[in-house]
Amino acid sequence: MNFMPVENSPPNHFPRVTNAQTTKSKSRRPCDPCRRRKSRCEISESGPPCVLCQFHDQECTFNENPQPRKRRAVAISEGSEPIGTIRGQLPLVNDHGISTAASTSPQEIAARIRQDPPIDDYANLRGPSLLKKTLGLQTNRHSRFVGSTSEYERLLLALEPLQSIAGVDSLVGHPILRKVDDTDPTIFVLSPDAGTLNSHNDIPDLDAIEMAVAPHGSALIRLFFRIVHPSFPILHKKVFLEKYERTHREFSPPLLAAVYLLALNWWSYSSELALQLKPNVSHLEGLAMKSFSNIVHRPKLSTIQAGLLLLQRPEGNNWALTCQLVGLGQDMGLQLDCTNWHIPDWERGLRKRLAWAIFMQDKWGSLIHGRPSHVTPTDWDVQPLTEDDFPENAADEDDEDGSTxxxxxxxxxxxxxxxxxxxxxxxxxxxxxxxxxxxxxxxxxxxxxxxxxxxxxxxxxxxxxxxxxxxxxxxxxxxxxxxxxxxxxxxxxxxxxxxxxxxxxxxxxxxxxxxxxxxxxxxxxxxxxxxxxxxxxxxxxxxxxxxxxxxxxxxxxxxxxxxxxxxxxxxxxxxxxxxxxxxxxxxxxxxxxxxxxxxxxxxxxxxxxxxxxxxxxxxxxxxxxxxxxxxxxxxxxxxxxxxxxxxxxxxxxxxxxxxxxxxxxxxxxxxxxxxxxxxxxxxxxxxxxxxxxxxxxxxxxxxxxxxxx
Structure with a gap:
């Protein structure tokens, strides 16, 4: 990953830009594991291990010499506004509402976060990945369930060689059809994100969200999986960490923001964060809600996850958002039995957990707000949860005090x-x-x-x-x-x-x-x-x-x-x-x-x-x-x-x-x-x-x- 290592600094103050020719001290350069992963190496003032080595429970060493490479200027995505001025969102503010952007250049802002482009297609990833063959978490496509009364005639689709159609259409950027089972004609339309409303804002939104908490993103994610996730397991931990290790730009913007927002509630429970200046929560909430409205018309499983997490905020219980999630879940086919679908095993479990999470949100929301429920027994075919639907077990538990x-x-x-x-x-x-x-x-x-x-x-x-x-x-x-x-x-x-x-x-x-x-x-x-x-x-x-x-x-x-x-x-x-x-x-x-x-x-x-x-x-x-x-x-x-x-x-x-x-x-x-x-x-x-x-x-x-x- 291409980023400029910077000194550990409070989240609402930009670090100094070091001269490219300056020789970095041992404590300032990345450790060997982070260098091999091409990951940002964040070391607290007390010294090693770095955040990622501590997260992965591995030795943090500085024995290897850096490989020579050409330095390049940090690039801003083509067609995007400068990061420092994107729709007025990006000037960072501290907890007192004071902007720090006036004396900070776009280059200094960009240096705080990674600039790697997201993966274009998970099928092309080298090596093993949980995200290959995924249906609901494609990086540049979104899927919609083809209902029995839609414009597509199911009997006609049953005669079509969908795989060959997909191979041709995907080359020209058209929607493709994907059949996910052999018995029932359960078919999804996969459409490209490119060209849809506000799709060009995803990378700027993600950068704005990451900068709002920098350099504490990794610590907040760890905090989330320590305390929130065990009690509300609607994410897949390994999938999330795999994506974050590559780049924050692979996420749905509101999902990344929602994880950070919930983790901030337990800021003092992290020894890495307790003495640091806490990021501005209101600023991050604004980014989360605005980015959610940008992606709601091209839903993915991550959209559902983001909405559910945003509803768990202290003041986030909103009936309108709950109704949106029910509709989005139906778009994604979450009301169906996915037991025999041709999707990864982990995604079947994730879909079931998300389906029941939506069910709970709908019913408790109906009670809280005194409104009619939108989930009906006649249109609900989700199977009961089993132990196999939960990928984590006691071995994945964090031993740190205050975990769940x-x-x-x-x-x-x-x-x-x-x-x-x-x-x-x-x-x-x-x-x-x-x-x-x-x-x-x-x-x-x-x-x-x-x-x-x-x-x-x-x-x-x-x-x-x-x-x-x-x-x-x-x-x-x-x-x-x-x-x-x-x-x-x-x-x-x-x-x-x-x-x-x-x-x-x-x-x-x-x-x-x-x-x-x-x-x-x-x-x-x-x-x-x-x-x-x-x-x-x-x-x-x-x-x-x-x-x-x-x-x-x-x-x-x-x-x-x-x-x-x-x-x-x-x-x-x-x-x-x-x-x-x-x-x-x-x-x-x-x-x-x-x-x-x-x-x-x-x-x-x-x-x-x-x-x-x-x-x-x-x-x-x-x-x-x-x-x-x-x-x-x-x-x-x-x-x-x-x-x-x-x-x-x-x-x-x-x-x-x-x-x-x-x-x-x-x-x-x-x-x-x-x-x-x-x-x-x-x-x-x-x-x-x-x-x-x-x-x-x-x-x-x-x-x-x-x-x-």
Whole structure:
């Protein structure tokens, strides 16, 4: 690779240009491995090993003499604007917003990054490469799935010798056709990137992104694969590193920017970066979003990866971008079963992981924003994930303090997919326009029909938790490792509350006092468990990667408290729930000192629940709730703390097979066996004494846990 080695300097200050005739000292010239790789050799002030040798765990030596070569001037891509002035993006700014470009020449800027041209065609690469025969990551072509109603007639395509057509058309730069299986006519159109809208901006955009973090690109990539990737494995590590070792110009611009952006959240977790000046995040975000809009019309798998990672930013959860990704994924054929396709094995696994990542983003986005889902069961043929779909294993894990466990991340990703499938069923059963209209038309029947629909979903949730391996329990934390299992458990509470939120909303005066009491007590039990979970979070959880829906899921707990408050049957209970919300806000405020995203959760909680509740006096709650939800008819129908404590002694009139009986079963009926639920006995819906077992080392109650009864 052709670049000028420069001294290690802070990211927002350009290095001095050294005279070409000056003899470089041993500490300034590249090491032997970097010289052989033709890679940039970055050495910290403390001395060798360099970043790449440390990354590859090899000896960093300076024994070989440099090979004589002709020096050439750094060239700017033909047809591009000068790097220093590309669309006003490239002047670097420090964290105080001060530009450094005024006193810097384009030659000095270009010297900070590599200038090697990207590979034209991976098929022409010498030696082994994972990228040969790839479908979705071609460097200069993008692919689109040929649908059954497209302008191409499938029966006609079945008669054409596609390989020979591809050989001819590829010579003249026309679109080519590629058949990827032998049984079904699954065909893609591969079109050249050249000549498409904004395609000439890719190299300038990549250079701008690389310069925004230079000279720390390699360290940030390592940080990303240490902390983020194990918990959200939507990249292929070896493919990414293979491309970066050649040049940063092989990437999709927003993908490179997204990797850098997420890694910057853990800047202090790198011994190489902690004492350096951090790059300007806002500047990099602007480059990422602008470059994403430049490539969205010529999608590749890297486009999907970029969008998914951008959605994981602290403030990146955007429904419009989620909808775009669903459409782009359909363009790429990610909704199809790729098991028997003629593509590399690693790409089959990558396509499946990306497909399920889009599925999760769509369903959780639908929950967060209250919007219709765009992924439907009738157009979804992706097979379940298996261990073979994940290329990394424990041997690829980084031993440095603060890293994330690879094996745990793989299992957690699969369990999150399964949990999202349950969420999808709940959303389609209770929260679509048709479902809400159907339940509204049956209000005279009371909540019983809704409970019948909820029962199998609650049982599925119970079984999901019962099957969870011990490695995903909250207490399982390896020494000096971060653990992202918190977002999985939080997601579980969110799904539970989404189900019970619908039930509590549907209670009305037409429902008997016993049904109302059991339903409310089941909801109170979920709330108690959620409190115990939030209180159990440790720094190893809070400092790790959290999935994009996590901020909302923390807020949802507060929304659930406000629902129980507004439907309180009397003033005593409403006062208790107001106090519970204050207590929850305090817990989140304390935890936010260890996790920035909880600051946003706290702000959202104040906007959506706390402020609105404070505007309504407690005295008004029972009367207003009686209008559409709970009614208080004398002391007999009161279902606050007293009703909850006496529920075990009551008989359920409709038999043990009724949905009401299911919700109200007590622990004395021995629902729980050796299936892992003994420490999470919220399915009893009555006895809350064991709720803390899953979060306490010895099963004792957590200190300061509020009483929800």
């Amino acid at each position: 466990e690879v094996e745990k991340g793989r299992i957690m990703f699969c369990y999150m997919v399964e949990l999202t499938q349950i969420l999808a069923q709940i959303l389609s059963t209770f929260y679509t326009l048709k479902a809400e209209r159907d339940f509204a038309s049956r209000t005279q029947e009371g909540v019983r029909s809704l409970l019948e629909a909820a029962k199998p979903l609650q049982l599925t949730l119970r079984q999901w938790y019962a099957n969870m391996p011990s490695a995903l329990k909250m207490q399982d934390i390896a020494p000096r490792k971060l653990s992202s299992v918190g977002y999985l458990h939080l997601g579980y509470y969110a799904v539970e509350m989404t189900l019970h939120r619908r039930i509590i909303r549907s209670l009305s005066p037409s429902d008997g006092p016993e049904i109302r009491a059991i339903c409310r007590q089941a909801a109170q039990s979920r709330l108690t468990s959620a409190f115990a979970f939030v209180q159990s979070l440790r720094p190893e959880h809070l400092q790790s990667f959290w999935y994009s829906s996590s901020t909302y899921n923390f807020v949802l707990i507060g929304s659930f408290i406000s629902l129980l408050w507004v439907t309180s049957p009397d003033r005593e209970e409403s006062v208790k729930y107001r106090a519970h919300l204050d207590e929850y806000r305090w817990i989140i405020r304390l935890s936010s000192k260890s996790a920035d995203f909880l600051e946003r959760a706290l702000i959202s909680l104040d906007l959506t629940s706390s402020t609105l509740m404070k505007a309504v006096p407690d005295d008004n709650v029972p009367s207003s709730a009686a209008n559409g939800h709970q009614s208080r008819i004398g002391n007999e129908t009161r279902y606050g703390a007293d009703a909850g404590r006496s529920q075990n002694s009551r008989s359920v009139p409709n038999g043990s097979n009724s949905p009401v009986a299911y919700l109200g079963q007590g622990i004395s009926e021995t629902l729980l066996g050796d299936d892992g639920l003994a420490e999470h006995s919220w399915f009893s819906a009555v006895d809350e004494s064991n709720f803390d077992g899953g979060y306490s080392t010895h099963g004792a109650a957590l200190p300061g846990q509020p009483d929800m009864t």
